[in-house]
Amino acid sequence: MRLAHLGTLCLLGCLLAPACRSGLSQERSPPEPAANIEKSRYAGRTQDEWSELFRTLTLSSKAAAEEVPQLVQVLLNDDAPPALRKLAVSMLGRIGEPVRPHVPELLTLLDQTNTEFAAPTEWGLKCISLLGPVAAEATPRLAEVLQDSARTHRERLLAIEGLGMIGPAHPRTLGLLVAELERRSAPASTAESESATRPANQPSESLAVAASDAAATASELRQSHQRNELRVATVDMLALFGATAAPAVPQLLKALRSDHEPLRRSAAFALGQVGGTLGMQGLVEALLFDDSPAVQDAAGHALAKLGTPAIPRLTQLLDDREPGVRLRAVRALGQIGKLAIVAAEPLRTRLDDDSNAVRIAAAEAIWLITGDANAARQLAMTFLDSDDRDTRRDAFLLLVLIGRSPAGAEVVAELQRLTSSDNPRLRQAAVIGLREIARP
Numbered sequence: 001m002r003l004a005h006l007g008t009l010c011l012l013g014c015l016l017a018p019a020c021r022s023g024l025s026q027e028r029s030p031p032e033p034a035a036n037i038e039k040s041r042y043a044g045r046t047q048d049e050w051s052e053l054f055r056t057l058t059l060s061s062k063a064a065a066e067e068v069p070q071l072v073q074v075l076l077n078d079d080a081p082p083a084l085r086k087l088a089v090s091m092l093g094r095i096g097e098p099v100r101p102h103v104p105e106l107l108t109l110l111d112q113t114n115t116e117f118a119a120p121t122e123w124g125l126k127c128i129s130l131l132g133p134v135a136a137e138a139t140p141r142l143a144e145v146l147q148d149s150a151r152t153h154r155e156r157l158l159a160i161e162g163l164g165m166i167g168p169a170h171p172r173t174l175g176l177l178v179a180e181l182e183r184r185s186a187p188a189s190t191a192e193s194e195s196a197t198r199p200a201n202q203p204s205e206s207l208a209v210a211a212s213d214a215a216a217t218a219s220e221l222r223q224s225h226q227r228n229e230l231r232v233a234t235v236d237m238l239a240l241f242g243a244t245a246a247p248a249v250p251q252l253l254k255a256l257r258s259d260h261e262p263l264r265r266s267a268a269f270a271l272g273q274v275g276g277t278l279g280m281q282g283l284v285e286a287l288l289f290d291d292s293p294a295v296q297d298a299a300g301h302a303l304a305k306l307g308t309p310a311i312p313r314l315t316q317l318l319d320d321r322e323p324g325v326r327l328r329a330v331r332a333l334g335q336i337g338k339l340a341i342v343a344a345e346p347l348r349t350r351l352d353d354d355s356n357a358v359r360i361a362a363a364e365a366i367w368l369i370t371g372d373a374n375a376a377r378q379l380a381m382t383f384l385d386s387d388d389r390d391t392r393r394d395a396f397l398l399l400v401l402i403g404r405s406p407a408g409a410e411v412v413a414e415l416q417r418l419t420s421s422d423n424p425r426l427r428q429a430a431v432i433g434l435r436e437i438a439r440p
Contacts, residue, residue, distance in 0.1 A: 065098035093130020125158035133169035164237025239270035272302025300328035304335035334365030403437035
């Protein structure tokens, strides 16, 4: 039995290695002699000449627009070096509007087959993504790629990116992304988890069964990883829609409660970009209860993006028993700025907080909201010689921030005075602080 388990572990290890690698394609250039590449011409230029043009051409100029037909020829030329074709993708995507009439030609790349040395389908998808709204007519084809299970993981990621970059320029993009997020959020089918429910250590278990289980486990891990990547990419693209993505809020709130930390973080950011009040309660709960500091930070930033509607909830959180919650609430109010003037007095109560980080953040927020830097300057100067390194760092960064502002004259004077202090820690902080303030 131990041998059987050992065989299972070995097989699982071998199978997991490729499963954990990125799904992105690794293109290799075909072995072509340098002399042949140098002599070959593509749409009238050698590869070196095209590279030089890319370095010198202003992509928004009339000259760049005149090069579009030739660049399309290069991209569609199967005999052109992959590096040159990828260069054409980059140039076309950044030239923009003059490429619009050629979008149907670019879409023909989506019907080509990738090889060991070239990935025309990916190049076509990337070019469409770079073009964004200019390539709005590509939306139906991107939908086909996204919904085609035979497509590679990389191609589906690029299709999602393309839909996000096209954005509201096509009426179907938002619905397609919301449907994709909902589809990827569905629980795994019974068939996918069948191997996980098979009783372990049965007498009939053999090495073949163990190998089958290991392969199934590796496949499930790979599928789960890819599924999460697609969900995160979709949420990131929905964030680009801003307020027009309001219909996606219910799905974004589901993503905010997922068991995948990067997805929760992206969902919090997206809810902040969408705005409105529909996602506010979900963001407050994430700030309060999520076990990931990164997600809590993202929720705090998102609440700040909501602006005025979030001020009452953030003000309530100033009295929370957890210092991390108070800190994020203080920072969010500071980010809202002058619109949060009603929170100025509640913030002053945090100047005596048990947490030094909260005290410094409150002083900064009061400055950002009221324009009065005195409390922030005095508190930061007090903590510049703290025994706690994090407190010294926070105080130093606040002083530099004030020093670079119109209210910075007094900070500069204080730091200049400290350059002759008997305290070496204060002298060093003063010298570095003055240098940072003077930096452009």
